[in-house]
Amino acid sequence: MMIANVIVDVPAIPINQTFDYRIPERFQEVLQPGMRVIVPFGPRKVMGFVTGKTSKSSYDKLKDIADVLDLTPVLTSELLDLGRWLAEDTLSLYITAFQAMLPQVLKANYKKELERLSEAPLPEELESLFAGRDFVPYVEIETSGVHYNQVQKAIQDGDVTVHYLVKSRVTRKLVTYIKPSRDVHLLEEAYRDLSNRAKKQKELLAYFIERPDETELSALLKKFGTTRSAVNSLIDKQLLETSQKEIYRNPYDDQAFEQTEALKLTEQQELAIEPIKQDIRENHHNVFLVHGVTGSGKTEIYLQAIQDVIAKGQEAIVLVPEISLTPQMVRRFKGRFGSSVAVMHSALSNGEKYDEWRRIHQKEVQVVVGARSAIFAPFENIGIIIIDEEHENSYKQEDQPRYHARDVAIRRGQNHQCPVILGSATPSLESYARAQKGVYKLSTLSKRTNDKAMPHVEIVDMRNELHAGNRSMFSRSLKEKVEQCLSRGEQTVLLLNRRGYSTFVMCRECGHVKECPHCDIALTFHKNSNQLKCHYCAYEEPMPTYCPSCSSDLIRFFGTGTQRIEEALTKLIPEARVLRMDVDTTRRKGAHEKLLNQFANKEADILLGTQMIAKGLDFENVTLVGVLTADSMLHLPDFRSAEKTFQLLTQVSGRAGRHDLPGEVIVQTYTPEHYSIELASQYDYEKFYQNEMRVRKKFQYPPFVFLALITVSHQNHVTAAQTAQRIAKGLWNHIQTETVVLGPTPSPIPRIKDRYRYQCMVKYKQEPNLRASIQQVIRQFDDQVRKDDLQITVDMQPYQLI
Numbered sequence: 001m002m003i004a005n006v007i008v009d010v011p012a013i014p015i016n017q018t019f020d021y022r023i024p025e026r027f028q029e030v031l032q033p034g035m036r037v038i039v040p041f042g043p044r045k046v047m048g049f050v051t052g053k054t055s056k057s058s059y060d061k062l063k064d065i066a067d068v069l070d071l072t073p074v075l076t077s078e079l080l081d082l083g084r085w086l087a088e089d090t091l092s093l094y095i096t097a098f099q100a101m102l103p104q105v106l107k108a109n110y111k112k113e114l115e116r117l118s119e120a121p122l123p124e125e126l127e128s129l130f131a132g133r134d135f136v137p138y139v140e141i142e143t144s145g146v147h148y149n150q151v152q153k154a155i156q157d158g159d160v161t162v163h164y165l166v167k168s169r170v171t172r173k174l175v176t177y178i179k180p181s182r183d184v185h186l187l188e189e190a191y192r193d194l195s196n197r198a199k200k201q202k203e204l205l206a207y208f209i210e211r212p213d214e215t216e217l218s219a220l221l222k223k224f225g226t227t228r229s230a231v232n233s234l235i236d237k238q239l240l241e242t243s244q245k246e247i248y249r250n251p252y253d254d255q256a257f258e259q260t261e262a263l264k265l266t267e268q269q270e271l272a273i274e275p276i277k278q279d280i281r282e283n284h285h286n287v288f289l290v291h292g293v294t295g296s297g298k299t300e301i302y303l304q305a306i307q308d309v310i311a312k313g314q315e316a317i318v319l320v321p322e323i324s325l326t327p328q329m330v331r332r333f334k335g336r337f338g339s340s341v342a343v344m345h346s347a348l349s350n351g352e353k354y355d356e357w358r359r360i361h362q363k364e365v366q367v368v369v370g371a372r373s374a375i376f377a378p379f380e381n382i383g384i385i386i387i388d389e390e391h392e393n394s395y396k397q398e399d400q401p402r403y404h405a406r407d408v409a410i411r412r413g414q415n416h417q418c419p420v421i422l423g424s425a426t427p428s429l430e431s432y433a434r435a436q437k438g439v440y441k442l443s444t445l446s447k448r449t450n451d452k453a454m455p456h457v458e459i460v461d462m463r464n465e466l467h468a469g470n471r472s473m474f475s476r477s478l479k480e481k482v483e484q485c486l487s488r489g490e491q492t493v494l495l496l497n498r499r500g501y502s503t504f505v506m507c508r509e510c511g512h513v514k515e516c517p518h519c520d521i522a523l524t525f526h527k528n529s530n531q532l533k534c535h536y537c538a539y540e541e542p543m544p545t546y547c548p549s550c551s552s553d554l555i556r557f558f559g560t561g562t563q564r565i566e567e568a569l570t571k572l573i574p575e576a577r578v579l580r581m582d583v584d585t586t587r588r589k590g591a592h593e594k595l596l597n598q599f600a601n602k603e604a605d606i607l608l609g610t611q612m613i614a615k616g617l618d619f620e621n622v623t624l625v626g627v628l629t630a631d632s633m634l635h636l637p638d639f640r641s642a643e644k645t646f647q648l649l650t651q652v653s654g655r656a657g658r659h660d661l662p663g664e665v666i667v668q669t670y671t672p673e674h675y676s677i678e679l680a681s682q683y684d685y686e687k688f689y690q691n692e693m694r695v696r697k698k699f700q701y702p703p704f705v706f707l708a709l710i711t712v713s714h715q716n717h718v719t720a721a722q723t724a725q726r727i728a729k730g731l732w733n734h735i736q737t738e739t740v741v742l743g744p745t746p747s748p749i750p751r752i753k754d755r756y757r758y759q760c761m762v763k764y765k766q767e768p769n770l771r772a773s774i775q776q777v778i779r780q781f782d783d784q785v786r787k788d789d790l791q792i793t794v795d796m797q798p799y800q801l802i
């Protein structure tokens with residue numbers, strides 16, 4: 001076993017394979033698959049992942065591994081396998097897949113050091129390596145002559161640990177502690193000598209006389225409501241002293257979470273959880289779809305299932321959408337499982353993320369709650385994987401590797417023989433269809449835990465408003481309801497669906513929306529050419545001046561934003577205090593949280609925002625929810641637009657009346673008759689599902705077919721178009737008869753950053769060799785990709801169709 005197979009950090013197609021390296025003597029016993037190494041590659045040295053060890057190689061001039069970066073593997077054998085599968089499934093490079101599974105900090109910069117964790121004596125060589133220090137640069141292992149085996153053993157015994165440094169030690173957080181530097185009787189003496197005017201100093205001394213242990217400085221200052229100068233005076237008098245310690249950056253104060261206990265489950269919850277618990281007991285893999293209306297207690301089911309998993313000594317992964325990962329959500333998990341919970345959130349700094357990852361890697365926690373990439377948590381004994389709001393598109397990564405966390409979850413569920421729970425009030429069509437077929441096990445929670453009815457939804461037809469002379473964005477009914485809500489001292493949530501604005505064309509007189517005659521999808525307005533285009537079949541027509549349906553000249557594309565709405569709102573209802581929440585007001589770190597806190601503390605009457613306010617928020621004082629334009633998403637060039645509209649309306653309606661006060665919802669729309677709006681207002685998921693499935697079947701969209709999207713981009717318009725054309729032609733030669741290749745057509749955004757973009761869409765039912773065929777077809781362009789800056793991307797499960 002002297003040879004290592006290494007995937008090197010050179011992101012290029014011809015390099016997408018393992019390379020063999022000789023393992024030098026000194027690393028032979030230490031090196032394991034899943035560790036990162038440094039290897040010579042051409043003239044330079046690069047990082048790589050060891051994927052296996054062998055004793056033979058077909059090459060005879062092997063180079064040596066230059067260095068080993070880890071003493072314990074950063075990728076478990078399961079994750080190595082998963083990475084290979086991920087790369088193949090998404091047509092990505094192995095190196096890209098491996099790196100996607102690890103925190104940023106482990107990516108490039110390789111500076112490392114050892115830290116001594118225990119006072120217990122170490123083997124002599126290690127003692128001389130540490131030479132009284134707590135931290136030792138990793139490179140000193142080599143020069144000191146200490147054997148790597150010894151270091152590795154010390155790590156296994158928990159006496160030593162390795163830190164990966166990004167650039168400097170700044171990534172480690174140091175905390176200042178204070179403790180007495182004299183005996184208690186000397187402190188007592190000093191206490192008596194202190195003047196009564198030095199009140200704070202006396203209090204501090206009294207505290208340390210009682211409790212001569214070290215105390216965190218910041219906690220001390222808070223406890224005594226004093227500044228550092230009082231502490232400094234005592235330090236100057238040599239009564240107290242400071243010390244610094246490294247801590248994990250835990251972005252959450254675990255003590256601050258009130259402990260909660262398992263609630264007695266309702267009958268419906270019992271029925272839903274029983275088969276899950278059985279699978280946990282029996283180490284059995286099934287995918288469960290928990291379809292429960294908002295407020296039906298899905299989260300409580302997750303918590304109690306996790307409880308069983310922890311009791312068995314196993315681990316749990318919980319995914320929630322990025323924007324639902326609110327302090328409220330974190331509190332529910334930390335409240336139940338305390339410091340056994342790690343949180344992986346993209347708003348954390350790289351250092352914080354790394355610390356949370358380390359807590360998982362070192363098995364200091366049993367539960368991780370996180371956004372998409374938490375699915376790669378390096379647990380080795382997973383007992384359950386939960387995906388909350390499983391319909392959310394943010395589970396799909398829109399960058400290489402273009403994976404869907406649901407697929408990865410199911411794969412890991414199979415690896416660990418454990419249940420996977422998908423939860424939603426509005427399951428994705430794909431998942432619900434699988435549940436209908438029996439591929440997933442369906443549980444339905446039709447009632448809220450408090451037995452309260454879902455809030456009543458009133459649909460307001462905005463065309464009538466126009467006819468009545470009201471040209472504002474607020475219907476008379478909504479204005480009245482907001483004012484009533486205000487006068488009762490209750491709060492309102494207003495949703496503006498900004499996405500999709502200014503792209504679709506609609507008649508303000510009759511609500512007519514221009515759609516493609518072949519695709520039943522709204523045409524997109526292209527300002528430059530003044531054309532309406534279809535992004536599925538390349539149909540186009542000029543922008544009409546009169547509505548083809550009622551001949552009115554009020555046919556417009558839409559354009560407005562939250563800021564303008566806010567201005568209009570403060571004019572309309574001047575006494576209301578409005579908080580605006582959108583990408584602009586939440587860009588700064590912590591801003592999102594701050595706005596929500598302000599709203600929770602009733603510092604505002606109205607929360608006005610985009611999609612980000614629709615999810616997971618639970619405010620007891622919110623009794624009114626208004627949706628300003630329910631149809632704005634409906635006409636996006638996306639076959640999922642009705643589904644997304646239904647999901648959003650259902651989610652946002654669920655924000656009202658969750659507690660004692662009854663709730664109400666107003667939905668403004670120009671197309672009240674659209675089934676997604678009508679059925680969302682009746683909370684009729686089942687009927688929506690039936691209806692939407694008919695549409696998908698008719699137009700052959702998922703879940704009836706699979707899609708693959710190939711996008712070509714180049715600075716030269718002709719090159720982009722011709723390449724796409726050749727790819728489409730090439731694919732036609734490989735596919736089965738019932739498969740189709742649509743396009744090429746210009747991408748919905750035809751030019752980004754001066755690159756022209758064309759796309760081909762493959763619609764298929766069964767195409768076992770599709771990945772290989774696509775790869776074969778696009779490999780012809782390898783040279784051009786390398787030399788001529790041609791880009792070809794493949795998305796095997798497209799959600800964003802731009």
Ligand SMILES: Nc1ncnc2c1ncn2[C@@H]1O[C@H](COP(=O)(O)OP(=O)(O)OP(=O)(O)O)[C@@H](O)[C@H]1O
Pocket residue numbers: 263264265266269292293294295296297298299300301425449450616654
């Ligand atoms: N068995 C129970 N008995 C009493 N209260 C419960 C029970 N289960 C859940 N609850 C409470 O009901 C409320 C709604 O539950 P929860 O938030 O878990 O629902 P959910 O289905 O996850 O909702 P959403 O989809 O809207 O996020 C919470 O306040 C929760 O504490």
Ligand SMILES: [Zn+2]
Pocket residue numbers: 507508509510511512547548549550551552
């Ligand atoms: Zn019209």
Ligand SMILES: [Zn+2]
Pocket residue numbers: 516517518519520534535536537538539
């Ligand atoms: Zn079309």
